[in-house]
Amino acid sequence: MTTEDERGARLAAQLDSFRLETRLPNLVLRPPVSNDGPNMQARTRDMRNTQFLPHLHAKVSQPLSEVHEWIELMRRDFGTRCLFLLVEFDGQVIGESGLGFLDWSHSQAEAGIMLSHQVWRRGLAYEALLASVRFGLEQLGMDRITLGTLEDNVGMRALLRRMGAGEGTPRVRTDGRLERVYEVTSQNLAVV
Numbered sequence: 001m002t003t004e005d006e007r008g009a010r011l012a013a014q015l016d017s018f019r020l021e022t023r024l025p026n027l028v029l030r031p032p033v034s035n036d037g038p039n040m041q042a043r044t045r046d047m048r049n050t051q052f053l054p055h056l057h058a059k060v061s062q063p064l065s066e067v068h069e070w071i072e073l074m075r076r077d078f079g080t081r082c083l084f085l086l087v088e089f090d091g092q093v094i095g096e097s098g099l100g101f102l103d104w105s106h107s108q109a110e111a112g113i114m115l116s117h118q119v120w121r122r123g124l125a126y127e128a129l130l131a132s133v134r135f136g137l138e139q140l141g142m143d144r145i146t147l148g149t150l151e152d153n154v155g156m157r158a159l160l161r162r163m164g165a166g167e168g169t170p171r172v173r174t175d176g177r178l179e180r181v182y183e184v185t186s187q188n189l190a191v192v
């Protein structure tokens, strides 16, 4: 087993006890469990939440069985390939964040976030994403965390600017839409 495999395996072993604290005492991230299915399904079915996430548009009528399959996959790959986490605020699940595409050999990963529209603009996404990104950089030893968002996702772009990621690099997606790819490192990360 290589060192990279060991790091992933160590994390995977924590699946049932893993908690990622944020700077807010009532905001915490944790892996999903089967009971989270209905909550996740409801968020993904609401186009207000997914308007800038084209890959989720087809899931607007996703059956619960598929959400459960997704949860199982995220639990199976936890630590080795991804760190998919639900965001809990005051004990209620309000969204999803964490890391994806863990690339242990190149020390990089992707991050993302989606919160339910009812809780936007309270600073919760910044804190949840900050915790995810910092965990990747500081605890997992990743050199960079990348994030992509559509050009017209004004909210996410402002949040990333605030996080120190600048304006990102424009790129045309395969569907022709313009997106921006951002990179957060220990050097540019802005903790405000």
Ligand SMILES: CC(C)(COP(=O)(O)OP(=O)(O)OC[C@H]1O[C@@H](n2cnc3c(N)ncnc32)[C@H](O)[C@@H]1OP(=O)(O)O)[C@@H](O)C(=O)NCCC(=O)NCCS
Pocket: 048, 049, 050, 052, 053, 112, 113, 114, 115, 116, 119, 120, 121, 122, 123, 124, 125, 126, 127, 148, 149, 150, 153, 154, 155, 156, 158, 159, 160, 162
């Ligand atoms: C993008 C998203 C995560 C932002 O969540 P949020 O909880 O509203 O973000 P925060 O409250 O932490 O915002 C932090 C800062 O980002 C900026 N910001 C966030 N939303 C903004 C908006 N709609 N317009 C302008 N600036 C915005 C602001 O600077 C804000 O600070 P302020 O409220 O003090 O001005 C949320 O809108 C969301 O989940 N959208 C749907 C999913 C999505 O598009 N995810 C990104 C995919 S890549």
